[in-house]
Amino acid sequence: MSQWTATVGVTHLARLLEPRPQRSTGRRVPAYRGLADGIRVLVLEGRVPVAARLPAERELALALTISRTTVAAAYEALRAEGFARSRRGAGTWTAVPEGHALPTRGLEPLPPDAAGTVIDLGCAALPAPEPWLSRAVGGALADLPSYSATHGDFPAGLPVLREAIAERYTARGIPTLPEQIMVTTGAMGAIAAAVRRLVAPGERVAVESPSYANVLELLRESGSRLVPVALREGLAGWDLDHWKRVLRDAAPRMAYVMPDFHNPTGTLVPDEQRRALVEAARAAGTVLIADETMAELTLDAGGGPAPRPLAAFDRGGTVVTVGSASKAIWAGLRIGWVRATPDVVRRLVSARAYLDLGSPVVDQLAVAWLLRNEVWDDAVAARRERARSHRDDLVAALRDRLPGWEFAVPSGGMTMWVRTGEVSGSRLAMAGERLGVRVPSGPRFGIDGAFESYIRLPFTVGGSVARDAVERLAAAEQAVRDGGVAETPEGTGLFVA
Incomplete structure (x- = not known):
């Protein structure tokens, strides 16, 4: 993108940058580096849009009670890493690095004859309510x-x-x-x-x-x-x-x-x-x-x-x-x-x-x-019961096998938004595909590379299948941590519904 299309208010950005509990690394991070990393994470998580104009250096410095030099150094670091761009007279706006691999739209759903070997969590859809x-x-x-x-x-x-x-x-x-x-x-x-x-x-x-x-x-x-x-x-x-x-x-x-x-x-x-x-x-x-x-x-x-x-x-x-x-x-x-x-x-x-x-x-x-x-409500009630059971099974399996993943349990619908921590959602999706479970990565639901640390999980499988799906996701996470996925693909052919 060549120009900003939205703005991020200084008060709003300062609130988003409020300190979160961090793992101790034993090393001191310079203030400008901490600010740059905070903005970068907000962009990748989608909480600050891509192509959003950032506050002026002086405004952000006053809001955060830090020096303008610190803000200027943070903006410069973001520009050097491709997470910000600037133009004289237009200010500084968020971006993603050139060549950043973005998932493309899916081509087609998983063929029905593959259901015995691959667990498809790409479609938020259940079988028909019968009769x-x-x-x-x-x-x-x-x-x-x-x-x-x-x-x-x-x-x-x-x-x-x-x-x-x-x-x-x-x-x-x-x-x-x-x-x-x-x-x-x-x-x-x-x-x-x-x-x-x-x-x-x-x-x-x-x-x-x-x-x-x-x-x-x-x-x-x-x-x-x-x-x-x-x-x-x-x-x-x-x-x-x-x-x-x-x-x-x-x-x-x-x-x-x-x-x-x-x-x-x-x-x-x-x-x-x-x-x-x-x-x-x-x-x-x-x-x-x-x-x-x-x-x-x-x-x-x-x-x-x-x-x-x-x-x-x-x-x-x-x-x-x-x-x-x-x-x-x-x-x-x-x-x-x-x-x-x-x-x-x-x-x-x-x-x-x-x-x-x-x-x-x-x-x-x-x-x-x-x-x-007047049977619409009966059919929907059967739909709800099945989705509720599947949701509860999925949540239990995730909490048991992947306790580091973060999510809020929704009170309805067919999908849950899961933060995978330090593991890339795109790499996780690629590893999962190889291990027999298909999931859509977070960037499919964002704009220009946001939500890299997320995946979407639907309430479409339950019982032992839900547990098996989570086991495969846990194996995929370990494969990513072990370096088993060398690069992020542009697309996995995954159909998202």
Whole structure:
């Protein structure tokens, strides 16, 4: 990158640089070196974005109560190592070294016939809940004759499904008309339609950091300029001060967020943060894309009511909500939807003529059958029970075999964000592939090399398979520590969902 695209406030950076407990090395580290290392770690962990303008030397020196000479030396060290760049009159901004190996998007999922030898933790997806899926498909085939006599193209979606989805939003406390719903081919189809219609190439899009890998790739391919906004640590939600600063200074056209059991971290954002972000986005003129694909996968009751949908705080069309049957029911049921104002829905529908024309009728009928026959909740409950069991098995195995790894256990969703300590996530993924376990490394969920010390683990295997997967990860960690992986690959062909 040749120029900064966001800023890091001096107060925010000073708070992030607060001392953490460190292992004693028996040697004294110069102050400038400690500051440079602290900023470098923040960049690699994604807590400070790449291409973010750092505070001026004098400002940071005052905030940290150190000399300006120390800050200048730290910035110089970062520039020498490739973690910062400067230009006269433009200041200093974060970077990653030239040639830093970054994971590329995955090419394809693991073939089913490899399941006996390789444990695939790349996809956050479970087998279909039965007998509900088969019953839904049977009901769809029974309803098909009344549609097969038509041309079969329904760009906005089948009326019966639009009505069912609208009724479900209304039951959740968000009055919704069928005209506010467009059915899409999965959640990715919904997000792609919104990006293509609402964001011009070159415009800024703010994203959580980390964020869902496939959406990041979609935004890059669309020509959007990504502005990362770090999540708070410990599943504590959004950093509202950071969000407000980005919305004010970068003026992004759109922001993509996942407030409900965020992928990859599992974060559940509380009501007060949702309200504040909607208000800030409305003031900035930024469209908020709220991805609710994980919203129904609550695994722990938590003793309180679930947060309200982001759209519940919207009074002026700021929020465009995306939903899907793929996580709640089955990934093979490629039906998603958009909830927005009727005007936005009409604009999105008009663009389908040169996208995909419409979604498969039989799949739409199957989802409508689940919703109309009031068995959707039964199918989702079975999904939750299985994911909860898998999560608990995975957590127990990690605590037993890899106690040095750090993670917060999410109360829902399908994924957990794990810090692997001093071991590179990319190298760990490469070693794991050779030892029969596939995991996506942290940089897949960040921008320009962030999150090198993380991996994402989904709740897709349990029991002895979960224990076996963790045993293989422990062996992979040891292989990395022993120098068994000489270099970080640009990509392992890993499919991430």
